[in-house]
Amino acid sequence: MATSASVSNLFVPQARGRVRPLALARWLELTAAMVVMIVLVGGITRLTESGLSITEWNVVSGILPPLSEAAWQAEFAKYQDTPEYRLEAALGGMTLADFKFIFFWEWVHRLIARTVGLAYALPLAWFWLRGAIPAGYKGRLLGLLALGGLQGLFGWLMVQSGLVGDMTDVSHFRLSLHLLTALALLAGLVWTARDMRLVARDPGARPAPLTLGAALVAGVLFVQLLLGAWVAGLNAGHAAYDWPLMNGRLVPSVDWSGGVLWTLTHDPFLLQFLHRWWAWVAVAALVWLARRVRKTDRFASVAVHTAFGIMVLLGIATVMSEVSLWIAAAHQLVGALTVAATVRAMHSDGIARRGARAA
Structure with a gap:
């Protein structure tokens, strides 16, 4: 037996x-x-x-x-x-x-x-x-x-x-x-x-909650990543090689004859323009999140600041290098690291907010 x-x-x-x-x-x-x-x-x-x-x-x-x-x-x-x-x-x-x-x-x-x-x-x-x-x-x-x-x-x-x-x-x-x-x-x-x-x-800890503020930051970052993927898929990085202007203009010439929806999802000049400038909306959102968790998770705060700073610089360098292979690849690599750092900060924000409510 x-x-x-x-x-x-x-x-x-x-x-x-x-x-x-x-x-x-x-x-x-x-x-x-x-x-x-x-x-x-x-x-x-x-x-x-x-x-x-x-x-x-x-x-x-x-x-x-x-x-x-x-x-x-x-x-x-x-x-x-x-x-x-x-x-x-x-x-x-x-x-x-x-x-x-x-x-x-x-x-x-x-x-x-x-x-x-x-x-x-x-x-x-x-x-x-x-x-x-x-x-x-x-x-x-x-x-x-x-x-x-x-x-x-x-x-x-x-x-x-x-x-x-x-x-x-x-x-x-x-x-x-x-x-x-x-x-x-x-x-x-x-x-x-x-x-x-x-x-x-x-052992009795509950999973971290997702706060509304963190969710909004994630949404802003998602839009930037989506625009970046479309820029890559359409080779739109080659639409202009100067910065901050695009081919000598602040706002590029865009052909809207295909309709608003088609142009928003296919025009390489518009997509590079949107990817460039939505990046600053993402930066503002990430700065807010990083400062919000600075006292409770300083590592996450520093990681977010460092990641998005390097990503922006590499994005500009990618354009001005005429889409150099290794600079563009590094830009995508740091984009992934930015996601990882942001998620850690979002997690820390959930723990901190829950602790504050309990207190």
Whole structure:
């Protein structure tokens, strides 16, 4: 009977488990760092126009790159059937060596995506079976897993949009959906990690509430990130290379003949203009949030100020460098770090406001 009971316990380890919120927090923070990395590589992939170099999604066989010259030729032949190659790359005389360069970035981007998935799913299963997850958090952790899967699906739908008709680029709407879902995942990981650290200090701690002020700041930042994604998707960074003027004008010339809605979502001059100047609305909102949490979480306050300051400078440098690859990639990287810093400050604001109400 004792042996039978021992075997039975193997299938219900959570009944004898011990919650480990600090270990969960560290795991979530590591996963968040990997998401920041994939955002950076995704930016490089877009800037080098590498996203359409792999025309299929093979979950298992796609892990390895082509390993022979014949395999490389076969992949190149698939790319040569795409509108991007026929209408753009072929005119520039793309060689197999050129193709290998863009293939590398898309392959690395997908490899990191797979790694992030495994780095989240496998430890989640382990923590679950060990009974290490605090009460009330299993649903949220599963939701983050689902969000990660959805982000990958959006990535493939984005690629598909550039493989049809006469499209030489992916849909900027799908690109923004792919990027913003990744940033939402990053936000969820950071917020949940902060909650886990609360539980590590106080097992009875409740999750941090989202305050109205923090939600408004998040909304302002969301608009700026959306505009940035559209600028990237439409290559609108090339609409003007001077700053603060655009082609010598404070307000650029915009063609409204396509209608207000179409112009607001497609005109590269207008979108770069909006991205430039909405940035200052975002700066004002972030300064307000950073000052609001300065006394209760000085690290978050300094992180927010530092992140948005560097992001603005890199944005200006991106324009004036005529969209230098590494400056533009750094701009996207710091954008992701700004999201992480802002979410930490929002979390701290919720804890502080709740404490103030209780007092």
